Amino acid sequence: MDIKKLAESLHPYERRVLPVLAERQYLPDLCSASGLKEVEVVRALQWLQGKKAVIVETAPKEIIVLDKNGERYVKEGLPERRFLEAIKDKEFPLNKIGEKAKLSTEELNICIGLLRQKSAVIILKDKELKVKVTDQGKRLMSSEFLEEKFLRRKFPREVASLSKEEKFVLEQLRKRKQIVRVDVEKIKKATLTDIGKKLIAMGVRDVNVVDTITSQVIQSGEWKNKSFRRYDISFDVPRIYCGKKQPYHVFLDWVRQKFTSLGFEEMGGPLVESDFWNMDALFMPQFHSARDIHDAYYVKEPKFGNLDERIVKRVQAAHEHGVNGSSGWKYDFDVERTHRQLLRTQGTACSARMLASKNLKIPGKYFGITRVFRHDVIDATHLPDFNQTEGIVVEEGLNFRHLVGLLKMFAREFAGAEEIRVVPGYFPFTEPSAELYAKHPQLGWIELGGAGIFRPEVVQPLLGKNISVLAWGLGIDRIGMLKLGIKDIRSLFSHDISVLRDTPVV
């Protein structure tokens, strides 16, 4: 950027800090000289650095300051000096040195340790303990201690400026109590670059610049004689998050829209369902192994629900001795049990309700996206409740080939698959029954769902007559998970807001 544009892009803070930089470098000085708050100067320096007008260093500085005892020793002399002075003439009883040299017990102990280490004193054992200065001690006394020399200097001092010898002394002193302290200070220091100097030379104190465009600026027309401050457009801005629909819900919206576009009408049913609609109406015998209490959630209250008893009687007959030429399951149907309430375990319950509904249209095509519940341990492939997609096509004269045609259409519409395999399957309520596999463009062969033609024992009691009802269920969650790029089914109901925010919309 040329220097003129650069000058135009200076923020008022920068304009006030720049001239000051010609003489000062450290942040506190810059603040006082510019009259800005520290945070304002820091921002100005940041921006100026971005413009390569200054170099800002924030390297930590180790500063030595005199501590409480250090200040005292500078005045009163080091304890070891006082110790030696007190006993330099003769052997002296240990327990009286403290008093004479005005040393605390702690200081006394340090002195003894220190001086013995330097062989400056020896301890004599007589009736009482006595201390004597050695020749070495006397030699030491005759000149200034290294520590004394160190403390004589002016503080605060930077650690970086110390000689090797001084550094050694510093370490020794730091081991002792409150003599010196090393503080780490982070003082920002800014140095002008050539660009910075040029900017100053241009006169950045220019007042003919419009900063924020306010209503007042516009109305007064003052902008007409001024230039606008240029912004640094590359500057990072804080992120914001728009409101968004939940990704899995969006997928289900797509599925719903797809079905309606294919001429299917939506059907549903209650979450709390009876054994009757959930299983009995679907010709699943009451002794069926999949009807164990361990496979469904039964509800505490109300334990039994209300049913249309005329339909119950017809279903009972189908179970006990069959309808439409069927032999039936040949057992005693438990009428109380059929009223028992549970949380719906399969969306097919909604198909059964639809067949029995007076709103049923023939011909008619129906779909349901239904929440169902299974008594499973929750893991990467099991949720406590999840959505099933299924439905029926009711029309006189439909046959298994229409069912295959329907499945082929589903595979194409929902999985983008042109190739399908339909193999024999088993559901208590359909005959023939089939499993649908589709060759998904990314996943390869996947199990896409199950289908069949409802048994006469299902249709006749519910509808009053036996006509062709194609029934199907699609495992669209697999496709949903692929579309959403997730592997753990629990993520469908993710409660992680950052995940929800960051999931792209497409």
Next chain:
Amino acid sequence: MPTITFSFDDLCRLTGQKLDEKKLTYLLDCAKAELESKFTEEMSVKYNDTNQPYLWSVEGLARLFKGALGREKGIPKVKTEKILGRVFVDKRLAKIRPYIACFAATGRKIDDYLLKQLIQLQEKLAENFGRKRQKISVGLYPLQKVSFPLFFKGALPSEKFTPLDFHEPMTLRQVLDRHPKGREYGHIIQNSPVYPVFMDSKKEILSLAPVINSEQTGRVQVGDDAVLFDTTGMDEESVNLVANIFAHVFADRGFKIWPLAIEYGRRKVVTPSFENHKMKLREEDVDKLLGVRLKQSEIKAALERARCDYSAGQVTIPSYRNDIMHVVDVIEDVAIMYGYDNLEPLPLTTYTVGGTFPIQNFIDSWRDLWVGLGHQEVMSPVLSNKELLYDKMSVSDFGTVEILNPMSKTYSCVRTWILPVLLDVLSKNKHVDYPQKLFEEGVISIRGKDVQDEHHFAAASCHASASFTELKQAVDNVMRMSQLSYQIQECDVKCFVPGRAAEVIVNKKRVGFFGEIHPAVLEKFGMNLPVAGCEINLSALF
């Protein structure tokens, strides 16, 4: 779903040809089964159809495969020997365990593998088809230890015998109490005045049905070449079926089958019955269901591959099958053997109008509006727990559907409102950038006299200055955009700060509420930023 394990070599030997994986997959499709294990010498197969017990053995599978491959046609013929003896059934068992079917099988040595296969079939039949031995149970005995005639009779609980794996005689009652099988299955007969026992002419108890065989006379061992089979149960059709299934298994293995005469007082039957069922099947029935006009000969060929017979519009189903209730079941067999792949797809041509529930558009318009207000949609399980719904929200239960047999405490009831779920979400996202604004739309269930499902809508806003005003502005905006006029009334729901919550009234009915969440509630969620939220019953608005 039953699963069986067997040797692949054995399957090929019984089928009469070496199979590759592709062929095996096709044949298993015909049996509505799939490979549970890898394609290895010892393999496991899982059955999706719980209704075809005749396939739950390697012999049964091979029998179907031979048909499907065209190696054998129609119903397999089993040659039987003369009636070996008689079994007298005690009238007193009529309400306890009325029926028995028996036969003897001789002439082949039982090796370790075959013994395991027989036990596997016995267990699958008794557990799955026999509903844990309640409906039927099965016993096998070394034939040379048994002397005819036999008796299936009621014995007093005080009578004694030595059950399998025990060495001392004990009373029948004690067997129920002490033997592991007694404890598992004893409840079936426990309260009967007499217990059903199978006994020979020397008054030796062979077994206590349906619990355990005798240690002395009821243990078939490797090396035996003659066995007595019995199955007892609650209905004659089922015991006959199981006897027929087992007799075919032994026959497939080359055993000679010796029937027995069962005498129920004056009524005498011979088992195995080998009684095949017959059913009418017309070409137009096939056409109607499958959409192909097959010739009689084609139907016959397909059914013979399924091991049925067909002539003059009548299909004969082998005695070991019980899965044919209606002609549609037979037609499925035709379809499977004809090949699903050979049934060309037909398009649906009838015009129907698609559509969603009328409320769906209303729901979606609310979702759009709240997205416009900057809220992120979330979706949650419908299952929840009372601690979250009430305790943490400082409100009392207002009608909950609770689960009798919950899997975990976290998911032990159906949610009755959604706002607590949103607070839960907020409490788990304290590390994420604020402001956090959420909403969820979904079904809830309220238990009054009956259970009622409602579409609810909840929204929450959490940031340093979240307030009553913010939610009031949002709710007002959405209500106006939905062309709904409403009134505001003071709300005393305890999760809100008193005086900072409002009920939304439409047509004099409360349809929801909004307000500032009480800090006492926030504290329980571990939240330290203010939250304002709303809960609206969309079903009441539509």
